[in-house]
Amino acid sequence: MTSRSIPGYGLAKGMWVTLSTMFKTIFLPKKHLRTVMYPQVKETPVPRARGVIALDQEACTVCMLCARQCPDWCIYIEGHKEEVPPDKPEGRIKVRSKLDRFDIDYALCMYCGICVEVCPFDALFWSPEYEYSEYQMGDMMHDMDRLQDWLKTVPEPPELA
Amino acid sequence: MTDIFAGVMSNFWVGLGIKLGIVAGLIPVVGMIIGFAEMKLSAKMQNRVGPYYAGGRWGWAQLIADGIKFFQKEDIIPANADRQIFKIAPALVLASTVALVVVIPFGPGLAFRNLELGLFFALAISSLSTIGVLIAGWSSANKYSLIGGLRAAGQLIAYELPLVLSVVGVVVLAGTMNLTTIVEAQIAAGYPYLVLQFVGFGIFMIAALAELSRIPFDMPIAESELVMGYLTEYTGFRFLFFFLAEFANMFTMSAIAATLFLGGYWLPGMTEEQMIVAGPLILAAKVFLLIFVMIWFRWTFPRFREDQLQRIAWKVLVPLALANIAVTAILKVVI
Numbered sequence: 001m002t003s004r005s006i007p008g009y010g011l012a013k014g015m016w017v018t019l020s021t022m023f024k025t026i027f028l029p030k031k032h033l034r035t036v037m038y039p040q041v042k043e044t045p046v047p048r049a050r051g052v053i054a055l056d057q058e059a060c061t062v063c064m065l066c067a068r069q070c071p072d073w074c075i076y077i078e079g080h081k082e083e084v085p086p087d088k089p090e091g092r093i094k095v096r097s098k099l100d101r102f103d104i105d106y107a108l109c110m111y112c113g114i115c116v117e118v119c120p121f122d123a124l125f126w127s128p129e130y131e132y133s134e135y136q137m138g139d140m141m142h143d144m145d146r147l148q149d150w151l152k153t154v155p156e157p158p159e160l161a
Numbered sequence: 162m163t164d165i166f167a168g169v170m171s172n173f174w175v176g177l178g179i180k181l182g183i184v185a186g187l188i189p190v191v192g193m194i195i196g197f198a199e200m201k202l203s204a205k206m207q208n209r210v211g212p213y214y215a216g217g218r219w220g221w222a223q224l225i226a227d228g229i230k231f232f233q234k235e236d237i238i239p240a241n242a243d244r245q246i247f248k249i250a251p252a253l254v255l256a257s258t259v260a261l262v263v264v265i266p267f268g269p270g271l272a273f274r275n276l277e278l279g280l281f282f283a284l285a286i287s288s289l290s291t292i293g294v295l296i297a298g299w300s301s302a303n304k305y306s307l308i309g310g311l312r313a314a315g316q317l318i319a320y321e322l323p324l325v326l327s328v329v330g331v332v333v334l335a336g337t338m339n340l341t342t343i344v345e346a347q348i349a350a351g352y353p354y355l356v357l358q359f360v361g362f363g364i365f366m367i368a369a370l371a372e373l374s375r376i377p378f379d380m381p382i383a384e385s386e387l388v389m390g391y392l393t394e395y396t397g398f399r400f401l402f403f404f405l406a407e408f409a410n411m412f413t414m415s416a417i418a419a420t421l422f423l424g425g426y427w428l429p430g431m432t433e434e435q436m437i438v439a440g441p442l443i444l445a446a447k448v449f450l451l452i453f454v455m456i457w458f459r460w461t462f463p464r465f466r467e468d469q470l471q472r473i474a475w476k477v478l479v480p481l482a483l484a485n486i487a488v489t490a491i492l493k494v495v496i
Contacts, residue, residue, distance in 0.1 A: 011462070018461045022205040035210045 047155045049128040050111050052142075054150035055102055059123035062097040066115035066124060074108035075115060076101060104147060106132070107140035125154040180273050184262050188255070192408040193224045198449075199408070199456050200224070206460045231404075234397035241302035242394065250300065251395065251402035253293035258406050260286045261413035266341040268426045268440025269433060279340040280332065283417050284325055287372060290410065291317045294374075294381060297403075298391035309390025312467055313374065313381035319474035320371035320378075326482035327364035330489040331421045334358070340417075344425035353424035360485045362422040364478050366451070369414045371470060373407065375455060377462040378470055415451035416444060423447045 003009050024032040036043045045051060062079035078101040084094040116124045127150045134140055142150075197212070200223065204211025212220025238247055264279040266272040276282050291313055298310015331354050332338055335346040347353050355362050371378040382390040392403055419425060425447075426440030436443075465473075 014461045015457065018206040018457060021208055022202065025205040025208050032208065033210065034208060037210075037213075 045128040045130065047128060048126065049130070050113060050126050051128045051130040052106070052126075052132060052150050052153075053104060053109075053113075053116060053147065054125045054127045054154050055104075055144060055147035056123045056125070056151055057099055057102070057144060057148050059121045060099050060102065061121055061123075062099055063120065065118050065120065069114050069118045071112060071114065072108045072110055074105040076103040076105070099144065102144035102147060103141050105141045107137050125151065127151075127153040128155070129153045184259055184273065187262065188259060188409045189228075189405060191412045192405040193228070195408040195411055195452055196224050196404070197221070198452065199459075202453070202456050203460050206457070228401060231401040232398055234400075236397040236399065237394070239302050239394050243300035243302070246296050246300040247394075248399070250293050250297035251399045251406070253296070254290045255402050255406040255409075257286055257289035257293065258409045258413055260289070261410075261417070264340055265413065265416045265444075266344055266420060266425055267444055269345075269436050270341070271426075271437070271440060272341055275339065275341050278338045280328060280338040280343070280417075280421070283340070283413075284328070287410075287414070288317065288321060290406065294391050297395070298381075301391070301394040303394050305387045305389070305393045306391050309381045309383070309387050309393070312383075312387075313391065315467055316371055316374070316378065316380060316470060319471045320368040323364050323474055323478035323482050324368035324372060326479065326486060327361040327368060328421055329482075329486045330354075330358045330361040333486065333489050333493055340420050340425075344420060344427060347424045348427050351429070353422060353427075355422045355424075358422060358485070358489070360481060361489075362418070364482050364485070365418055365422070366454075367478065368474075369418060370455065370458065371474070373410055373414060373455075375411070376459040377465050379464060380467050380470070383464060411452055411455060412448060415448040415455070418451055419444060419447035423451075 021032075062077060064077055067073075067075040067077045077099070079097050079099050082096050082098045084096050086092055086094060113126065116126055129150060132140075132142075201211045201219070212223035214220060215226045216222025238244055261283055263273045264276050264283050266275070272279075294313040295310045298306040298308075298313070301307070331343060334350075334354055334357065335343040337343060337346070343354075374381050381387075382392065387393070392400060395403060426436055426444045428443055431439070
């Protein structure tokens with residue numbers, strides 16, 4: 001006869017789990033309570049945590065791949081073409097894409113990371129920063145300068161083997 | 162002191178005013194204490210902190226803050242709702258709770274009204290809240306509310322019979338339905354009726370859980386299926402009424418269980434004078450012990466299905482209660 005065949009054994013076991021958890025949490029909070037009292041105590045996220053997306057403006061070519069792949073359509077990109085004088089006097093005039101606007105609306109973003117993966121020029125990165133909540137929903141729209149600032153918080157890429 | 166008290170209470174209107182004031186104060190205070198205990202204990206059972214900031218320490222003012230918040234909320238009545246009935250329903254639910262407090266003996270001679278059929282009154286009036294729930298579900302003009310209300314009515318069929326039958330053993334032993342006299346019979350016997358009526362106590366508590374619509378029998382609310390059941394369309398202080406009634410009902414049902422089975426305001430070895438002072442505290446301690454068990458159940462067990470409750474009630478609880486009555490009656494006559 002196993003313990004499972006005793007009627008009510010499962011019920012009693014469940015009751016014991018909740019009761020013992022309660023006593024552990026009340027009397028040994030240092031050992032058993034996992035809660036971090038957030039505003040006073042801050043948890044350090046893992047280095048590769050998906051907190052916020054950073055933009056490297058120099059690398060961006062305004063190809064719009066990220067904006068088109070975004071499931072939430074929360075990326076707004078505008079750009080124009082600029083003519084750059086040729087390197088050699090007899091050369092052709094060069095055309096460069098210039099980024100005018102790159103906004104991510106974090107009120108819409110669902111942190112899927114498709115934009116980071118799809119970027120062919122490594123202009124987008126995940127940063128582990130997470131403290132950017134706002135009182136107004138409109139303030140969740142981060143412009144390209146703010147996204148550029150996040151780049152400082154991006155950890156160094158791992159060494160390639 | 163006792164003479165002055167008796168003198169004041171002898172005037173009908175003054176006595177009535179004092180009693181009404183005590184009941185009106187008792188229900189919200191008890192509801193808040195139980196609600197807070199539920200919040201805090203559930204947090205500890207789930208390895209959480211629970212309310213923390215409100216009031217400075219342990220979050221003791223959390224439910225006061227919640228209550229003030231509910232008063233600020235807009236009182237929304239759905240366009241298709243049956244307005245009058247929709248408005249009456251929460252008051253009806255709370256009224257049944259308040260009416261239950263009337264017969265509970267808090268000490269020797271300390272009941273708001275010492276009814277000769279107190280137990281009968283308590284069991285009859287406690288079913289009134291189900292009517293409130295049913296009309297709340299019906300008048301909301303919402304499919305979830307309607308299903309929740311009808312489930313509450315269906316649940317009534319399951320728990321009402323075991324609830325009534327389980328206390329018959331106590332009535333047989335005490336020979337009365339007067340709650341004060343039942344406590345006095347336990348004092349005279351020298352032991353609480355739990356000793357003889359443990360089967361009845363178990364059935365009563367299970368049926369009381371079903372009556373209170375608490376987990377594991379919270380099918381009328383069933384958040385995962387019915388949004389919030391019959392409460393779905395309620396907002397503001399009408400929701401607060403239901404909320405308060407739920408917790409105050411836990412108090413009244415536990416108080417009746419403590420009176421019937423645990424000796425009420427009496428502890429072994431106490432004199433009459435001590436019981437007048439300490440009686441309410443002893444009853445409160447027993448009540449909160451039972452409430453702790455209810456909260457403990459709630460955060461341990463998953464929800465039953467409606468048909469599973471019916472099966473338990475009709476195939477297990479009712480036969481057990483009938484056997485309990487038969488055995489109690491035979492032993493009462495033989496011994």
